[in-house]
Amino acid sequence: MRDLDTAAALSWMRAAAAAIAAHEAELSALDAAIGDGDHGANLRRGFSAVAVTAEQLVADGVQPGPFLVEVGGTLISSVGGAAGPLYGTALRSAGKALSGPAADTAAVGAALRAGLDALCRLGGAQVGDKTMVDAFAPAVGAFQSAADQDLATAALRAAAAAEEGMRATTPLRARKGRASYLGERSIGHQDPGATSTALMFRALAESLTPSPAE
């Protein structure tokens, strides 16, 4: 059983970057269907920048809270589009909620909740609007429900909930972001932002779960 220290946060960002890179085309294709087709490229650009920042932050010996704050800032200053400020703000707020060299499951859960709240405040979206919130909110809920479990378990529950939330966006009609311009035509397509959110929670779970070889 392991708390979230800076090394773990770095592993998360590395896994997230790898997942985004692997799914760039898929994310952009989802965005092309109901948006402008750049979500994959936006996040790839952002996480490439994060990869550089993150290594430096670790070398500088920062704690996980400031680490996430900086990573969020990097996303804000490299992604552009809607996703950059939203994800960046979520990470910055989550980071600000963390203190000390390592955080346990409850602390991480509270931090994620703070991130979600900031994201919702900034974007004005609620669950059901067909946005990243539809994956983010259930993920945070599942994570906090497992506050008494170890980090990896909570993260696994969160990832599963995020993926369910992601799939549940398909039948929804969008009320926020570009997809809302399509009206009824947004129905039947999975939201790209919810999809990238699910990838990020899955990356968190995988980075915390010892690989079979270890």
Added chain:
Amino acid sequence: MRDLDTAAALSWMRAAAAAIAAHEAELSALDAAIGDGDHGANLRRGFSAVAVTAEQLVADGVQPGPFLVEVGGTLISSVGGAAGPLYGTALRSAGKALSGPAADTAAVGAALRAGLDALCRLGGAQVGDKTMVDAFAPAVGAFQSAADQDLATAALRAAAAAEEGMRATTPLRARKGRASYLGERSIGHQDPGATSTALMFRALAESLTPSPAE
């Protein structure tokens, strides 16, 4: 046996207009391959104008020479592109070479020769340059070789020669007109102008040959 009077000239122009209209798409497609794709539209526009002029000229009782001169002028002022001045000048020169109310085979042959000469002078093309001249010149040759035959026979020979000349343009490399810009790539395509020339000589032959029903 019938000489070329104004009524016959009118029949020719009507038949030519019908043939062009029926083959407009084909002429434009040939021109698209090695030119700019407008030969069919150019000539359809021209012969639509000719149809109007021609009826009026007949109503005014003009003789076949002035009739062809006017028809040529109409082509010049309605076709545009290369084909308008070339066909128009050929018909004008042919018309100027005719006198009286009707012309026999020899007179028509000489008039067509005058038209060909003017066309070659204006456009500077010779046989083998992959232009309308490749159909026009053999047609006039065949027509004049049949100067002692009736008009319809001479016209039938001319039409056959024009069609042979038309087909013979396919392997040639163009030296005149837009097709020359393609260099070697013009080889293997039939020239649109030679094709419309063949249509016009076929129209002449058909307008002079009593249809089976008559």
Added chain:
Amino acid sequence: MKKFLDDADTAVADALAGLAFARPDLKVDQELRIVTRAGAVRPGKVGLVSGGGSGHEPLHSGYVGTGMLDAACAGEIFSSPTPDRILAATKAVSAGAGVVHIVKNYTGDNLNFDMAAELARDEGLEVEKVLVDDDVAVRDSTWTAGRRGTGATVIVEKAAGARAEEGGDLKAVADIGRRVNAASRSFAVALGACTTPAAGRPGFELAEDEIEIGVGIHGEPGRARGPMRPARALVADMLDAVLEELPASDDPVIALVSGLGATPLLELYVVYRHVAEELDRRGVRIARNLVGNYVTSLDMAGASITLCRADAELLRLWDAPVDTPALRWG
């Protein structure tokens, strides 16, 4: 995908490099992707900053110059620029009288410009935001992110630019921008999709007789798909949509017909013919017009129509001298 590019990732940077070579009257900050006028901002003049995703050229860089913008921020293709760059542009053109942000209404643009404005205010600058939301293909309701900003942006930038040039203060410049936006409505149809360099293939596929009705400028599908029809009928429907939401008034209009990138000028003039005839029939007088590629969507085949009710003051500002790559007169 065939495009005159070296690499999808450097498309925006390479185009800005070309702009820098072509226009010595502009200054291009390659690192921050900011285009400003070559000279310093006149002390006391309100600064005008706009920007957004690239791919809409000449918007916005083509409107930087005397009488119009002081700075344009070029985001990646169809992605808003980031707050740090907008902040840098804001500071670069600040001359003591405040800065106006002209922002097209998209979630991303709003968030990034708002964050930049926040940061600028933290540094003691006054920033006013003018939001452009003229596209009537999107209803402004709780079901949407609100109407999109499209063609009216050009008119907002022109009028606000003229007001700033003649010495208007921050409020006056922002006000005229807001007034132009409130008086403007747009509608666009696409005959074919655009291809973003990153995606490498068209955003949607249309049958030979289909069009997208009510598209924006980001390659997204429109509100509905419909059958292709003659220009006259398409224009009549587009004008129906625009006029239904255009403020009623006796003022004449400024009419903008913009190609979306791949539509020949010949066709845009055919569209304008019908715009002029239809508006005449409906008793709307056109006082000024623009026909060409002004707000585009990469290589999208299509056209937008923007109408802006213009009173005497607005016409005066419209007619004021302008000297930018894409608009030049007076």
Added chain:
Amino acid sequence: MKKFLDDADTAVADALAGLAFARPDLKVDQELRIVTRAGAVRPGKVGLVSGGGSGHEPLHSGYVGTGMLDAACAGEIFSSPTPDRILAATKAVSAGAGVVHIVKNYTGDNLNFDMAAELARDEGLEVEKVLVDDDVAVRDSTWTAGRRGTGATVIVEKAAGARAEEGGDLKAVADIGRRVNAASRSFAVALGACTTPAAGRPGFELAEDEIEIGVGIHGEPGRARGPMRPARALVADMLDAVLEELPASDDPVIALVSGLGATPLLELYVVYRHVAEELDRRGVRIARNLVGNYVTSLDMAGASITLCRADAELLRLWDAPVDTPALRWG
């Protein structure tokens, strides 16, 4: 085929009607398809007439106005106008000092303009012809109809127009036009074919990785088909072709990068970036430039590069005031 048109046969007339509505500073004779300046020609000024097939907009109607053309004759799409109309334009702009015909070198244009000049001379007018033949994709040999006229037309019209405006006589105006033409060379590549309204489908089909090299502006195939490559490589080859035939001289050049109709401005600036860098590498200085859609080929995807060696006099004429729909400065 999807186009903003009502009918292929009325496309040119409808576009001219749109132009007439849009530009009160121009006079459009719908019957003869002639566009002239709204005012009368200044007595004693040499008249400038150009024209050719339509589909190259803004060429030629977009260049009618102060400092450039007096009249443009619009033929059908890709078909030269007829002699009677060119004659009418010639007479309309004749103000006692003679008229210059600016003619792009195509068989049809030559024949129709020559016939018109003949008719004008019969009526006692002096007419000088300036032939534009700048396209190096076509060798000038007994095997061809000679080099085509393309992008240089804009520069010829601008310089000759300025010379006429400042009072040059017939010979002086024609001479400067000929000098510009002799000093100019162009080359174009197409990434995709255009579709004429009459044909209704693209003039040729290209594979996803193929381009046409050395195309003209009439939708015809080029000299060769080749593989698509990065912009930098394409531009280097295009410049090789242009520079090989551009007169050697220490003069700088006017560089024109023109889209062929469906190419976004973003890409044209990428092209210009490489033009600027390549020319710099080769020691050729660019004194002036234009980047945009200036000589097009309907909705062809592609770009042309034109270079014109420009001495001080030519630069002065280039910089002289011009006020037309497509060029405006000074």
